Amino acid sequence: xxxxxxxxxxxxxxxxxxxxxxxxxxxxxxxxxxxxxxxxxxxxxxxxxxxxxxxxxxxxxxxxxxxxxxxxxxxxxxxxxxxxxxxxxxxxxxxxxxxxxxxxxxxxxxxxxxxxxxxxxxxxxxxxxxxxxxxxxxxxxxxxxxxxxxxxxxxxxxxxxxxxxxxxxxxxxxxxxxxxxxxxxxxxxxxxxxxxxxxxxxxxxxxxxxxxxxxxxxxxxxxxxxxxxx
Numbered sequence: 338x339x340x341x342x343x344x345x346x347x348x349x350x351x352x353x354x355x356x357x358x359x360x361x362x363x364x365x366x367x368x369x370x371x372x373x374x375x376x377x378x379x380x381x382x383x384x385x386x387x388x389x390x391x392x393x394x395x396x397x398x399x400x401x402x403x404x405x406x407x408x409x410x411x412x413x414x415x416x417x418x419x420x421x422x423x424x425x426x427x428x429x430x431x432x433x434x435x436x437x438x439x440x441x442x443x444x445x446x447x448x449x450x451x452x453x454x455x456x457x458x459x460x461x462x463x464x465x466x467x468x469x470x471x472x473x474x475x476x477x478x479x480x481x482x483x484x485x486x487x488x489x490x491x492x493x494x495x496x497x498x499x500x501x502x503x504x505x506x507x508x509x510x511x512x513x514x515x516x517x518x519x520x521x522x523x524x525x526x527x528x529x530x531x532x533x534x535x536x537x538x539x540x541x542x543x544x545x546x547x548x549x550x551x552x553x554x555x556x557x558x559x560x561x562x563x564x565x566x567x
Contacts, residue, residue, distance in 0.1 A: 345371035345539045346559050352543030359399045368553045372403040374541045379410040383490045390423035397424030409490050414449040429459040429484055441470050450478055459484050468504035481516035488522030497523030502535040509536035526558040533562045
């Protein structure tokens with residue numbers, strides 16, 4: 338039986354006010370968040386376009402917190418070096434990029450994973466994707482960080498998809514994954530408790546934090562959810 342790591346809070350800057358982004362990041366940092374979650378969307382892999390390496394480089398100048406750069410893009414291998422150079426501390430890319438009609442292209446996934454040099458790497462899985470693909474992944478690479486999407490990626494403010502917590506339970510209980518499990522989408526005090534109980538320990542929250550009338554209270558409500566012991 339295991340005790341999962343300390344809960345960490347990662348505000349998604351997708352929900353911040355971009356007209357005063359520096360102020361927004363400084364504000365949530367001083368209120369006790371642990372890392373910044375930065376969504377990169379290309380308009381192809383997801384139906385939205387956000388920011389590129391230049392903005393990540395600017396964010397790096399504003400905050401001392403680790404930057405978790407979430408690549409919702411079709412060709413992460415091509416752009417990973419630029420995002421590392423811009424200051425990413427974590428590169429996070431999607432399993433779905435490597436799913437083909439014949440199954441998982443593990444060769445290309447490993448090639449992309451190995452292209453991340455000097456920083457942490459996470460793999461992300463969308464709600465419709467079966468978590469069983471991680472059986473092959475975890476037997477092939479020494480992965481220590483997984484992101485579970487609890488909404489369909491592309492836009493903020495969506496409702497939490499509760500069924501994804503079954504993926505977390507399979508990772509923790511069946512596959513015995515001991516690394517960080519981050520969850521992203523529809524996170525608030527209530528859904529965070531369910532996510533942590535399932536085995537998540539990094540909570541991404543956008544609207545719940547940046548849209549709160551009391552951001553300190555919102556952040557503390559996430560930090561103080563019950564951690565799971567087994």
